[in-house]
Amino acid sequence: MMIRIFASVFASALLTFTSLPQSRASNSADLGFELSRQLCSRCHVIGEYNRMGGIGNSPSFTWMVKSSDWRERFLTFYSRRPHPVFTRVPGYALWSDVPPYYPPFEITRDEIDLIVAYVETLRTSQ
Ligand code: HEC
Numbered sequence: 001m002m003i004r005i006f007a008s009v010f011a012s013a014l015l016t017f018t019s020l021p022q023s024r025a026s027n028s029a030d031l032g033f034e035l036s037r038q039l040c041s042r043c044h045v046i047g048e049y050n051r052m053g054g055i056g057n058s059p060s061f062t063w064m065v066k067s068s069d070w071r072e073r074f075l076t077f078y079s080r081r082p083h084p085v086f087t088r089v090p091g092y093a094l095w096s097d098v099p100p101y102y103p104p105f106e107i108t109r110d111e112i113d114l115i116v117a118y119v120e121t122l123r124t125s126q
Contacts, residue, residue, distance in 0.1 A: 032118025035111055036061070042102075047122055065123045074116050078107065 036046045045053055045060035054060060064070055073080065078087040086100040090108060 028114050028117035029121045030118075032114035032116065035107075035115050036118055039105055039107065040115070061119055062122050065119050070119065070123070071116060074119055075112060077112070 033046075033049070036044075037049060040046055040061075041050050041053060043055045043058040045051060045058075045062065047062055064073065067073070077083055078089050078092070085098050086102040086104045088104060088106045089112075090106065
């Protein structure tokens with residue numbers, strides 16, 4: 001428990017210290033990783049973090065980023081099946097009334113941009 005508290009204090013200190021304008025890109029990627037971990041990693045393999053995780057029918061982020069239109073796909077993921085059932089973007093009507101089989105979550109366009117910044121790092125690192 002103490003170690004976890006220490007780790008999160010350390011992580012936020014690190015974010016504060018690195019929030020100089022020139023390190024903005026890597027900051028966005030870090031935040032995007034955190035969001036991906038919280039919201040997407042249950043179904044998707046999002047990188048080394050859960051290389052053996054995810055659910056069988058969800059493509060891994062590392063695989064999807066190889067397609068030429070990956071950015072478009074990620075920017076609009078909430079309107080692509082199966083996400084409309086459980087993903088809510090403020091300002092956009094929920095696309096489906098089907099009872100969610102997965103705990104619904106809300107995500108903003110800005111947060112999606114952060115995820116895209118993270119996914120971009122997967123593209124350059126593989
Ligand atoms: C409940 C499981 C689940 C969660 C949570 C989930 N996804 Fe998915 N996602 C899927 C499945 C299943 C597919 C494959 C759909 C298909 O092939 O028809 C998919 C496909 C995608 C695609 C490709 C869509 C396309 O049409 O090309 C993207 C991009 C994507 N997910 C991004 C995300 C992001 C970003 C998050 C987190 C914010 C997320 N997903 C959370 C299950 C999930």
